Amino acid sequence: MSVLALRLAGPMQSWGSSARFARRTTESAPTKSGVIGLLAAAAGIERGDDEALATLADGLRFGVRIDQPGSRVRDFQTAHHGVTGASMPLSERFYLADAVFVAAVAGETGLLTRLFGALRAPAYPPFLGRRSCPPAQPVELGLRDGDSLQQALTDEPWQAAAWYRRRHQDEAMVSLTVLREADEDEHDADHQRDQPLSFAAEQRRHALRTVVSRSVNVPNPDVVRQQAGRPRHDPFDALEESV
Amino acid sequence: MNRFYLDVHALQTVPPSNLNRDDTGSPKSSVYGGAPRARVSSQAWKKATRDYFGAKNLLDPSELGVRTKKVVEVLADRIREHDASVTESDALELAAEVVAATGLKIEVPKRKSSKKAGADDAGADEETQDRPPQAKYLVFLSTRQLDGLARFAVEGAADIAKFLKDKDNKARVKQIADTRHSVDIALFGRMVADSTDFNVDAAVQVAHAISVHRVDNESDYYTAVDDHNKDSEPGAGMIGTVDFNSATLYRYAALGIHQLAANLGEGLREDESKITPVRRAAEAFIQGFVESLPTGKINTFGHHTLPDAVVVKLRTTRPVSFVAAFEEPVRGDLGGHVSEACARLAEYIPDVERAYGDEGSTLTWVLRVGPNTRKLADIGTESASIGELVASVGQAVAERLEKPE
Numbered sequence: 001m002s003v004l005a006l007r008l009a010g011p012m013q014s015w016g017s018s019a020r021f022a023r024r025t026t027e028s029a030p031t032k033s034g035v036i037g038l039l040a041a042a043a044g045i046e047r048g049d050d051e052a053l054a055t056l057a058d059g060l061r062f063g064v065r066i067d068q069p070g071s072r073v074r075d076f077q078t079a080h081h082g083v084t085g086a087s088m089p090l091s092e093r094f095y096l097a098d099a100v101f102v103a104a105v106a107g108e109t110g111l112l113t114r115l116f117g118a119l120r121a122p123a124y125p126p127f128l129g130r131r132s133c134p135p136a137q138p139v140e141l142g143l144r145d146g147d148s149l150q151q152a153l154t155d156e157p158w159q160a161a162a163w164y165r166r167r168h169q170d171e172a173m174v175s176l177t178v179l180r181e182a183d184e185d186e187h188d189a190d191h192q193r194d195q196p197l198s199f200a201a202e203q204r205r206h207a208l209r210t211v212v213s214r215s216v217n218v219p220n221p222d223v224v225r226q227q228a229g230r231p232r233h234d235p236f237d238a239l240e241e242s243v
Numbered sequence: 244m245n246r247f248y249l250d251v252h253a254l255q256t257v258p259p260s261n262l263n264r265d266d267t268g269s270p271k272s273s274v275y276g277g278a279p280r281a282r283v284s285s286q287a288w289k290k291a292t293r294d295y296f297g298a299k300n301l302l303d304p305s306e307l308g309v310r311t312k313k314v315v316e317v318l319a320d321r322i323r324e325h326d327a328s329v330t331e332s333d334a335l336e337l338a339a340e341v342v343a344a345t346g347l348k349i350e351v352p353k354r355k356s357s358k359k360a361g362a363d364d365a366g367a368d369e370e371t372q373d374r375p376p377q378a379k380y381l382v383f384l385s386t387r388q389l390d391g392l393a394r395f396a397v398e399g400a401a402d403i404a405k406f407l408k409d410k411d412n413k414a415r416v417k418q419i420a421d422t423r424h425s426v427d428i429a430l431f432g433r434m435v436a437d438s439t440d441f442n443v444d445a446a447v448q449v450a451h452a453i454s455v456h457r458v459d460n461e462s463d464y465y466t467a468v469d470d471h472n473k474d475s476e477p478g479a480g481m482i483g484t485v486d487f488n489s490a491t492l493y494r495y496a497a498l499g500i501h502q503l504a505a506n507l508g509e510g511l512r513e514d515e516s517k518i519t520p521v522r523r524a525a526e527a528f529i530q531g532f533v534e535s536l537p538t539g540k541i542n543t544f545g546h547h548t549l550p551d552a553v554v555v556k557l558r559t560t561r562p563v564s565f566v567a568a569f570e571e572p573v574r575g576d577l578g579g580h581v582s583e584a585c586a587r588l589a590e591y592i593p594d595v596e597r598a599y600g601d602e603g604s605t606l607t608w609v610l611r612v613g614p615n616t617r618k619l620a621d622i623g624t625e626s627a628s629i630g631e632l633v634a635s636v637g638q639a640v641a642e643r644l645e646k647p648e
């Protein structure tokens with residue numbers, strides 16, 4: 001068993017799990033169906049090949065760590081029919097701008113080795129939830145031994161951008177949220193309709209999957225050590241005293 | 244087939260303009276590297292590229308895909324591939340009905356030995372003839388369209404005449420066979436998916452263009468005088484505001500050549516290389532993407548510009564966007580946005596290629612304008628003009644396609 005770790009970063013990403021029709025929303029973190037879709041595309045699994053998809057969707061457990069949450073951007077889109085020129089419904093699309101995530105899938109080593117290779121020379125190019133959102137850098141971080149998603153997502157170095165790390169340079173450890181599928185002995189799981197069953201164009205189907213939220217502490221490589229004699233400054237100290 | 248990708252990167256400066264606006268009329272924006280950026284949506288630039296194909300005659304549908312008069316025979320073969328239980332003569336009959344329903348005129352070719360000399364538009368009841376009907380002119384069909392038509396025929400095989408009388412089916416078959424848009428659909432997919440059954444997965448991936456530097460939208464307050472106002476204190480006939488910004492944009496698109504080849508299909512004329520249509524479509528894409536421009540408020544702002552720098556890569560590994568070079572916003576006070584953006588790329592590209600690329604198989608071309616782009620000169624083979632760039636990339640694409648698996 002192994003874990004394949006991915007770095008999902010780019011100017012824009014969009015991970016819908018319940019978006020329908022003209023209002024296409026995004027979750028605040030990558031979805032399992034989106035990441036499985038990215039892997040399936042790299043491996044050349046065609047839309048509608050539900051059997052091959054099931055090998056990935058059922059064979060891999062999924063988790064994601066929010067390294068840099070980003071912000072929501074709303075996009076307003078108009079469209080006209082290519083042949084008739086008729087106006088199509090106006091649509092609203094939401095994106096996560098400026099976000100960085102570490103996603104991980106755990107499963108059988110042979111399968112993950114094949115997927116790792118496929119990401120280097122993909123059949124269909126990778127995108128972050130939506131076609132117009134290519135990743136800013138290659139997504140594959142590497143294969144890790146073991147099968148614990150929690151462990152892999154704790155060990156992975158903090159992937160946030162330099163400007164974002166600078167903002168947190170006072171913190172020796174940063175606390176990051178991990179959202180992952182539950183282990184068998186975990187009973188505090190929520191459910192999300194995010195287990196892909198079919199990506200066929202006519203009929204996309206998703207089942208429920210579990211999701212638990214944990215936080216992990218990851219060292220900040222850019223921490224600036226407090227120098228002796230340098231006064232500690234926190235403007236909120238004054239507020240608390242006056243209350 | 245070998246997998247390989249073409250990626251196109253461009254730096255383009257636009258003066259005060261509003262190429263692509265949101266529902267409040269402001270230019271679209273985003274955030275990157277913690278700083279607000281100008282944004283032009285991918286769909287806006289894809290639309291501009293497609294329109295450019297038509298306006299400049301970059302692509303002639305007849306150059307690409309399956310071009311044949313024997314559309315009935317080709318379709319009948321495809322029907323039998325989809326459903327082997329259909330007999331050859333039934334398949335021909337089905338194909339003739341379906342092709343006729345698309346609105347194409349078909350007729351039985353005349354033969355000296357044939358007693359029946361007249362042409363028959365419907366093309367039905369021809370199974371007794373030893374020659375199937377043909378289209379009156381050369382028809383261009385993509386593989387996907389043929390597959391769609393074949394599936395359609397199999398679906399209605401029980402009683403094709405009755406099936407085609409249905410208004411919805413009639414509309415569907417016409418839509419499947421809409422031949423005028425095949426090539427750009429192979430590149431971009433369908434822009435408006437109103438028939439998900441026949442969607443094509445686009446071979447092209449276009450990113451939202453974003454400015455390499457921090458951009459805050461500005462607002463132009465204007466007044467207009469009413470020429471016929473005779474009041475002693477005329478005032479303004481109209482006032483309003485137009486939002487705008489100016490930006491140096493990083494634009495990125497990737498084209499899966501193997502996907503394009505699959506979308507266009509390989510059933511070409513005997514005497515024509517199957518490589519030609521892929522090469523032509525790839526060439527048209529590069530030129531169209533580089534030279535096109537969204538026309539939002541173009542008569543207000545006249546923002547006609549072309550990219551200062553273009554980098555094209557042909558690679559066997561995954562395509563790579565260089566947008567991370569601009570995650571830290573470029574500062575204009577260090578000699579201009581273009582100059583610093585080029586310096587950033589000149590440093591970033593070799594770095595990312597060394598870390599992740601495949602130097603042995605990756606080819607790089609550069610097209611650049613002006614002294615500000617000098618730092619990009621050594622990134623790849625320099626082309627003197629867009630024509631030269633397009634031709635040499637097309638040549639390389641053709642050579643790669645010719646290589647055995």
